[in-house]
Amino acid sequence: MDVGFSEEQHEIRRALREALDKHSDSAAVRAATATDHGYDTQVWRRLCDQTGLPGLAIPEQYGGVGLTFTEVAIACEEMGRALYPSPFLATCVQAAAALRHSRDADACERYLPGIAAGTTTAAFAHTEPTLTVRSAGGEHRLTGTATHVVDGAHADLVLVPARLDGAPALFALDAGASGLTRTSLPVLDQTRTQARLDLTETPARLIGTPGEPTGELLCRVREFTEVAIAAESVGGAFRCLDMTVEYAKLRVQFGRPIGSFQAVKHRCADMYVQLETARSALRYAAWTATEAESSGPGGDELPLMAPLVMTTATDTYRRIAEETIQLHGGVGFTWEHDAHLHLKRATTSALLFGPRSRQRERIAASAAI
Structure with missing residues (x-):
């Protein structure tokens, strides 16, 4: 097992950081x-x-590059560091993973080339499959509501879970489908939009096979998303730590940089230790996700590592963002400083899948506690 990064992966990180520093x-x-x-x-x-x-x-x-989820995690980490607002999470992590694992060749041929080229954006309704389905003559129409859909207001393609004859199923909706109403929701984290989707007899295309295969697919998409959010959180936390250390070197109080005071040094050291713990967990979780993609033996640990690394990384991100505000003093509380953007991202990322108790229940079940 090797959870380190190759030279190619380091180059991907360098290229993305350079581009995001320039454009974000x-x-x-x-x-x-x-x-x-x-x-x-x-x-x-x-x-x-x-x-x-x-x-x-x-x-x-x-039309894709054909790399692994480890490279996706690297990209998410760099985008989290820059707080880059983009459709990447919904389109390239959630929707792309759902299509790849659907074993539906027609759906992959129809949608993945556009996603790979960046000409198609997508959203994935990660809520429980509560929509109702009416099927007739091989056609499917959906009715119900999906809430808090990331990037759901403007995506070209929407993937929604529902129940078909009592079994979990996945459906694709075109942006202009009849009976589909999309409403942007007010959000705390303005760098990640969310929407409510109201469906009334909306025509939909079945993706994959209903039943156990789709149930497993939905679990896998959730796990990949959790690792991706953990990667964003680690990147954001590193940016907070970098900002704090730089400020501690420049801010002078009582004739000395505040970074020379023992209390400030200890708090920065604590932040670094917490962050290294989260980053180590992320590396291992990204490796298990890559193993799961290729049906490797390490993929069996993904159901445990995904919720574990998400809870660890988002908690660490929130604590470090809070410390960043405190250690910046008065300027850290202002609207003009970026610290509050990171705190909002950390707070909302932790709750994208509902209460943390659900993730802890999954951790306990996977670890057989």
């Missing part, structure tokens, strides 16, 4: 969140063309 500084992030889509579509298009970002883990036969 603080001013760009704030401007992007004020747009209708919640992200800068031109910057997203440029990143897609220059880096192949959306197709990292999509097979080459569908």
